[in-house]
Amino acid sequence: CSLTDMDSHSRKLREFPFVSAAQKRLMLDLVSTVENRLDSQLLPCSLPSDVRYYQSPSATSQASLHIRPGHPHSPIDFVLGSWVHSELPTGGSLDITTLSAYLNSSTDAPNFVFEIIRSSPTMLVLFLDLLPRKDLVLWSDYLKTFYEDTQLDVHRQTLEAVPEVQPYFSSSLYVRAAASPTVILVRILTENGGVERMEEIIRDHLDPISKQVLGIWLDHCACAKREVGEAERAYLRKRDGVVRNKTIEIDLGSSYPKMFGAEVANRVLESMKEYFTV
Amino acid sequence: CSLTDMDSHSRKLREFPFVSAAQKRLMLDLVSTVENRLDSQLLPCSLPSDVRYYQSPSATSQASLHIRPGHPHSPIDFVLGSWVHSELPTGGSLDITTLSAYLNSSTDAPNFVFEIIRSSPTMLVLFLDLLPRKDLVLWSDYLKTFYEDTQLDVHRQTLEAVPEVQPYFSSSLYVRAAASPTVILVRILTENGGVERMEEIIRDHLDPISKQVLGIWLDHCACAKREVGEAERAYLRKRDGVVRNKTIEIDLGSSYPKMFGAEVANRVLESMKEYFTV
Numbered sequence: 001c002s003l004t005d006m007d008s009h010s011r012k013l014r015e016f017p018f019v020s021a022a023q024k025r026l027m028l029d030l031v032s033t034v035e036n037r038l039d040s041q042l043l044p045c046s047l048p049s050d051v052r053y054y055q056s057p058s059a060t061s062q063a064s065l066h067i068r069p070g071h072p073h074s075p076i077d078f079v080l081g082s083w084v085h086s087e088l089p090t091g092g093s094l095d096i097t098t099l100s101a102y103l104n105s106s107t108d109a110p111n112f113v114f115e116i117i118r119s120s121p122t123m124l125v126l127f128l129d130l131l132p133r134k135d136l137v138l139w140s141d142y143l144k145t146f147y148e149d150t151q152l153d154v155h156r157q158t159l160e161a162v163p164e165v166q167p168y169f170s171s172s173l174y175v176r177a178a179a180s181p182t183v184i185l186v187r188i189l190t191e192n193g194g195v196e197r198m199e200e201i202i203r204d205h206l207d208p209i210s211k212q213v214l215g216i217w218l219d220h221c222a223c224a225k226r227e228v229g230e231a232e233r234a235y236l237r238k239r240d241g242v243v244r245n246k247t248i249e250i251d252l253g254s255s256y257p258k259m260f261g262a263e264v265a266n267r268v269l270e271s272m273k274e275y276f277t278v
Numbered sequence: 279c280s281l282t283d284m285d286s287h288s289r290k291l292r293e294f295p296f297v298s299a300a301q302k303r304l305m306l307d308l309v310s311t312v313e314n315r316l317d318s319q320l321l322p323c324s325l326p327s328d329v330r331y332y333q334s335p336s337a338t339s340q341a342s343l344h345i346r347p348g349h350p351h352s353p354i355d356f357v358l359g360s361w362v363h364s365e366l367p368t369g370g371s372l373d374i375t376t377l378s379a380y381l382n383s384s385t386d387a388p389n390f391v392f393e394i395i396r397s398s399p400t401m402l403v404l405f406l407d408l409l410p411r412k413d414l415v416l417w418s419d420y421l422k423t424f425y426e427d428t429q430l431d432v433h434r435q436t437l438e439a440v441p442e443v444q445p446y447f448s449s450s451l452y453v454r455a456a457a458s459p460t461v462i463l464v465r466i467l468t469e470n471g472g473v474e475r476m477e478e479i480i481r482d483h484l485d486p487i488s489k490q491v492l493g494i495w496l497d498h499c500a501c502a503k504r505e506v507g508e509a510e511r512a513y514l515r516k517r518d519g520v521v522r523n524k525t526i527e528i529d530l531g532s533s534y535p536k537m538f539g540a541e542v543a544n545r546v547l548e549s550m551k552e553y554f555t556v
Contacts, residue, residue: 135413135415135416135517136451136452136455137413137452137455137456137517137520137521138413138516138517138520140452140520140524143451143452143455147451148451153451156447167445169434173414173421173425173426173431173459173460174414174415174418174421174459176459177414177415177421177458177459178415180455181451181452181454181455182451238416239413239415239416242415242416242418243415246418
């Protein structure tokens, strides 16, 4: 299967069934851009069907997860797409849509992460970054190549010029430390303009900016030729390992068991670990 | 001399002659707190007098710089205090006051940096951080010890709750990358409340917060017992070297020659390099 093919489970991913029209369009475009560009390098998703789609015992939370591993000779380790829909006790719902792409240690280029966390029709948090895989202080040529020369910060500046957009500080210091200096980590609140204004912001701002950042990742990271020596590979494997452990720990260690119950959360966790272990 | 003693040049530092009453009070308190606490570990300032106080050929820019090196057996490498006053072509002035403290490679604890950049009576940028000396992604125990367990982020949150305070993004990606996840890097704008409101914010918010952060640095960093092995020392020397080179490069490579002319800027640069070379 692909991240967007037609079997009954991945159709659920393709549908992004619970989010607004503009958000769904954006997610579908990002997923298909990655799949079209990297198609020859990606293997089919082989997750079990109860991980590709899962729900809490009471069915108040549902989710879909797809992971396509890279071919053995590709620098792509895997591409992950997911959505989570969880009814809130207050009556609303929490919706998370994610697309991320991890490279292996044959390259040191940054990973791609895109996540929209929408806790109400008029509020969302966007996390969009090319996650550095080296200490940017020590490797200033790395900072220059991937973050300065690519003009990544222009896109952050463009988005922050929208009045409803504010910088967002994750409560996890680890998340802040792992992000790049050009990370787009913002909260968007459209209390006055309502859900229509949120759709407009997604369509007119998030959409083009996300696509441009993904384009930079595809051109300058996923498809870059990088020389990586043996010592550097060991360093990358170590650092990648820490980052991936933390990612699972933060995501699944906290919110997943609450949303899906311990049993389902553990099943998903174990499946993800196969890919997240370096 | 000390950073605040009575000889003719360092008196200029002690006076912080060009800044407002509240800012001067804050700078003096921070300098004297550091000097009182670390006094037995600090040697006198031995900078030449034309670096302790210097000005541009036209005298439109003036500055004072004091550096007290640590004793050979102290973990303190040096403490630096400075002010810069530069008349702007537009009629106003730019004032920068700085207190920073660098540790040597016998410890891996963070450095302290405090800087106020005031480009008008109603606008300032504050940079206050415990600068990490290790990659926080790879060393998550380091992140926990110095940033999570010390509750540093509370002070950032407190300050950002003041309506006139906004996150500030340095145009240098390097500066952003080198900062900790709890860095206080903010712009304060009091256009409506004028200079009185700025004084109030400095007195009621910047003052207590800066002193608390300095207290955390003194208690948990400057005076912490840390075990540092030989390989780790080599790592620290390398990383510190990059950070310090960049600091001089950014400060002096750009703004100093414009403010003071090439000759004076080079003289100051060469003096600073003696301390900033690891």
